[in-house]
Amino acid sequence: MNRTRRTWLAAFSAVVAATPLLFAAPSARADALDSITKSGVLRVAVPEDYPPFGSIGPDMQPRGYDIDMAALIAKSMKVKLQLVPVNSANRIPYLQTNKVDLVISSLGKTPERDKVIDFSTAYAPYFQGVFGPANVKVSSPADLTPNLTVGATRGALEEIALTQMAPKANIHRFEDNNATIQAFLSGQVDLVAAGNVVAAAILAKNPPRRPEAKFVIKNSPCFVGLNKNEPALLAKVDDVIAQAKKDGTLEGISQKWLGQPLPAGL
Numbered sequence: 001m002n003r004t005r006r007t008w009l010a011a012f013s014a015v016v017a018a019t020p021l022l023f024a025a026p027s028a029r030a031d032a033l034d035s036i037t038k039s040g041v042l043r044v045a046v047p048e049d050y051p052p053f054g055s056i057g058p059d060m061q062p063r064g065y066d067i068d069m070a071a072l073i074a075k076s077m078k079v080k081l082q083l084v085p086v087n088s089a090n091r092i093p094y095l096q097t098n099k100v101d102l103v104i105s106s107l108g109k110t111p112e113r114d115k116v117i118d119f120s121t122a123y124a125p126y127f128q129g130v131f132g133p134a135n136v137k138v139s140s141p142a143d144l145t146p147n148l149t150v151g152a153t154r155g156a157l158e159e160i161a162l163t164q165m166a167p168k169a170n171i172h173r174f175e176d177n178n179a180t181i182q183a184f185l186s187g188q189v190d191l192v193a194a195g196n197v198v199a200a201a202i203l204a205k206n207p208p209r210r211p212e213a214k215f216v217i218k219n220s221p222c223f224v225g226l227n228k229n230e231p232a233l234l235a236k237v238d239d240v241i242a243q244a245k246k247d248g249t250l251e252g253i254s255q256k257w258l259g260q261p262l263p264a265g266l
Contacts, residue, residue: 033232036101041080044070045100048085052200052257053106053124053222065257066104069123069224072249073102076240092117095225102237103225118228120237122221123250125263128158131184131199131211132191138214144169144191151189153180158193161217185209193217196258203259213260221266 036042046066047054054064062083074081084100091105095117106126109119130150132138144150144166152159154173163171172189174180177198184192185207192199192211199211224237244250245262254262 031232032101032227032230033236036077036079036233039079041082042070042074042077042102043082043084043100044074045084045086045091045094045103045105046070047087047105049087050106052197052204065124065253066106066222068253068257070102070104072244072253073104073224073237073240076243077236092225095227101226101233105225106222107225108220109223113225116228117225118230118234120224120226120234121241122223122266123241123244124222125196125219125254125258125260125266126222127219127263128161128193128195128217129199130162130191130193130214130217132214133209134212136190136214138191140215141166141169143214146170148191149189150191150193151180151183152193153177156193158195158217162193165217184211196260199260200258213263216263219263 046062047064048056048062050064052064053066054062057063062085067083070083071081084094086094086100086103086105091103091107092113094100095103103117106124107113107119108126113119130138130144136148138144138148141162146168148170150162150169150171152162152171152173154175156177159171159173162169171193172183174183177194180192180194181198181202183189185202187209191214196213199213202211224241226233226237241250244253245266251262254260
């Protein structure tokens, strides 16, 4: 090795020794819960066009099940809540690009999503089921005798699944959700197979025939979404949900927006 090269290497080594921080590995991302606490703001992605989970009210303010859930978590953290409107397509990218801290947007858990984000425990029921008036005594597919008529939208998930679950059921199929709902409200059918969101929309109109849940066809509850590897934030969110279930707060939110109690085992 010539003298010039030895001199250059010695000088470079001296610089590295004197300024180790310049060459250190990048530090890990700051803890999300700590960052939220320090900033005093919790940024939450919520829906604005999917009632009863999230919509804009007559006062032009956001309202819904997810809005109340976001407010509950922010209150527990003792920070200000910042709502960020999202849609189905951009809610997870908003989380991954740090535009929000949490996603509370009727988010279901799937294997694909589970690879890229983490999920809290379930906070809201979301399911397809059979609904009917209180005087119709049904609690399982086996109770759907031929003398009971069930309205369903042709080709909908609940129609296909119910056909498989109860092949002998007397199912009246309609071409769209509005026709299915009207058939139930008019008494053309005894029961209706639909999503709990559809049932909540019927209840909001305060009709004479009020649908109550009889049994679940397919269950797909809602979870809070957060970035991977944030154990402190995940534990905090889970604690809030657990406490809300224990003290009845979540039951109240479900009754307020879905018109139904929380299902057992949520």
